[in-house]
Amino acid sequence: MASNISYKCPTCGAEIFWSAEKGCFDCIYCGDTFTLEQMKEAGAVVDQPIDEQKVEHAEEIVDGEYTQTTDGTVSKDLVKYSCSHCGAEIITDRSTAATICVYCGNAVIMSEQIIADFAPDYVIPFKVQKNKVMEAFKEFSKKPLTPKDFDCDKVVDKMQGVYIPFWLYSGKCDGRIEGEGINKKTYRRGDYEITEKRIHDIMRDGTVNFEMVPVDGSAKTEDAAMDSIEPYDFKDLVKFTPAYLSGFLAERFDEDADKCFPRAQERIENTTRSELEDSAAYDELDIKSYQKKTTIEKTEYAMLPTWLLYTTYKEEKFFFAMNGQTGKFIGNLPISKVKLVLYSLLGGIGGTVVGALLGMILG
Numbered sequence: 001m002a003s004n005i006s007y008k009c010p011t012c013g014a015e016i017f018w019s020a021e022k023g024c025f026d027c028i029y030c031g032d033t034f035t036l037e038q039m040k041e042a043g044a045v046v047d048q049p050i051d052e053q054k055v056e057h058a059e060e061i062v063d064g065e066y067t068q069t070t071d072g073t074v075s076k077d078l079v080k081y082s083c084s085h086c087g088a089e090i091i092t093d094r095s096t097a098a099t100i101c102v103y104c105g106n107a108v109i110m111s112e113q114i115i116a117d118f119a120p121d122y123v124i125p126f127k128v129q130k131n132k133v134m135e136a137f138k139e140f141s142k143k144p145l146t147p148k149d150f151d152c153d154k155v156v157d158k159m160q161g162v163y164i165p166f167w168l169y170s171g172k173c174d175g176r177i178e179g180e181g182i183n184k185k186t187y188r189r190g191d192y193e194i195t196e197k198r199i200h201d202i203m204r205d206g207t208v209n210f211e212m213v214p215v216d217g218s219a220k221t222e223d224a225a226m227d228s229i230e231p232y233d234f235k236d237l238v239k240f241t242p243a244y245l246s247g248f249l250a251e252r253f254d255e256d257a258d259k260c261f262p263r264a265q266e267r268i269e270n271t272t273r274s275e276l277e278d279s280a281a282y283d284e285l286d287i288k289s290y291q292k293k294t295t296i297e298k299t300e301y302a303m304l305p306t307w308l309l310y311t312t313y314k315e316e317k318f319f320f321a322m323n324g325q326t327g328k329f330i331g332n333l334p335i336s337k338v339k340l341v342l343y344s345l346l347g348g349i350g351g352t353v354v355g356a357l358l359g360m361i362l363g
Contacts, residue, residue, distance in 0.1 A: 005109040006084055007246050010034065010042035015085070015106050017247030020126035020161075020305075020324070025243070036243065045243045061091070069093060083108055095218070098163070098242075098250035107246040118252045120240040122168075122302040124232060126161055126248065126324045133159055133307045133322055140320070140331060147313070147336040155311045161324060163245060163303040164221055165253035168212040169264045171297040175272040176205035178289045181282030202280050208272040212300070215260040217253030221308075222319070223263065228330045229323040232304055236325060240303065250303060257299045265294050 009016040009027035016034070019026035025034045039045040061078040069078065069092050081090045088103040097113035100106070114120065134156045141152040181202040186195045212234055216226040238244075269292045277285055305324025310317065313334040320331035 005111050005242050006107060007039070007044055007243050010039070010044050015246075016044070017107060018125060018244050019129070021129035023125070023127065025246075036241065039243065045241060081108065081110060095220075095252050095254045096250070097252045098245040098248060100247070100249070107248075109242050109245050109250075111242070113250075113252040114240075114242055114245075119301075120165070120303050121300045122237045123163065123240045123244050124234075124236045124302070124304050124325050125238065125244045126305040127236070128305075128307065128322065128324050128327050130159060130161065130307070132327070136322065136327070136329060137309065137320055137331070140329070141333060143333055145335045145339045146333050147339075150313055150334055155309070158311060159307055159309045159320075161248040162306050162308050163248055163250035164226065164306045165217040165251055166214045166302050166304050167217050167253070167257045167260050167264070168214055168300040168302055169257075169261065169268070169296050169298075170211045170213070170300070171268075171295045172207055172209045173268050173272040173292055173294045174205075174207050175269070175276050175290065175292045176203070177273065177276045177280075177287050178203050179285060179287040181280055182284040182286065184283045200282070202282070202285070204276045204279050206272075206276060206279070208268075208275055210268055210271070213264045213268055214302075214304070215264045217255045217257070217260050217301075218251050219254050220251065221306075225319065225321045225330055226306075229306070229321055229326075229328050232323065232325055237302065245303070248305075253301065257301075261296070268294055 007016050007025070008014065009030060009032060011032045012027060012030040014027055014029040016025050016027050016039075018024075019033070022033055025036070025039055027033070034042070034044075036045065059080050061080060077094045078091055079094050081092065082088070083090055083101040083104060083106065085106040086101065086104040088101060090099065090101060090108060092099055092110075095113070096110060097118075098107065098109045101108050112118075137156050137159065138152055141150065179202055181200045183198045183200075184195055185198075186193065188194070214230065214232065216223065272292060273287075273290055277287070307320075307322040307324050307329075309320040309331075311320075312318070316334065318332050318334060320329065322329035
């Protein structure tokens, strides 16, 4: 079995975790808290790269031996680890970098997933604690059309804090637009309204420098969802150390920087075009051509905090995601067909009457 990393409280020796609420490492047994520097001074965290020669690797799963991970999620590519605390066998997918042992509750950080080419440069530690996320989801689920039998209290316990791998691209984009700029003037003359248009040939070129354009590097997460909960504030970006993963789940990238680059390139070039268009002060623009060249000068790898919830209602899947730094979230909920029909039928009635009827009909 492969070894894994854990961190102990300098005071009592119990397992210690990163606290999003307190912004430091927190021991739930003795109550003491520590900054990363204090953990280093106490020898609980060693600020050195993991010795690759001493890292054991996960054991391969024999075909048919397991069909799902220890926490119940299904995966096609499974491996197994052993918990360094209780010795239990942990079944997980190949890209998992940190998890929680379901048998003893201790943090399990897979060292082989954060070394060599998989070693992150940065991390943004969690700032939004789980109880706040659960409260936000409960409030979010109180929609008029949510089915009455959708058990939010039961579902919300499945909320998981996950560090998602992101590629950060820095460089420049040289752009050039050509087309026509149109200025319009409208006035009245007698019974007529007259609009005059003046058309000018335009050309704008320039260079846009950009830093740390993020693209998630996990095939398991929905790209649109990760884009929607941005932005992350990179002022909280710190040098990566595995200790920040303690108490959370984490994924290492399974899509490399080259594969993810086209998504970053599209964002960069759209922004460059927008900046060039904004520099042309006309009422309307008709762009005939747009030439661009994107140059990547630096690519970095970071772990960014996200709260995720996957659930199923009547065999249909639903998803909720929250930015673990800012609290921005997106999600979808099941809709009661009965409520939807009633709401549509009563849509033309005054608000007070609708409210009273819905109250009586829906109890």
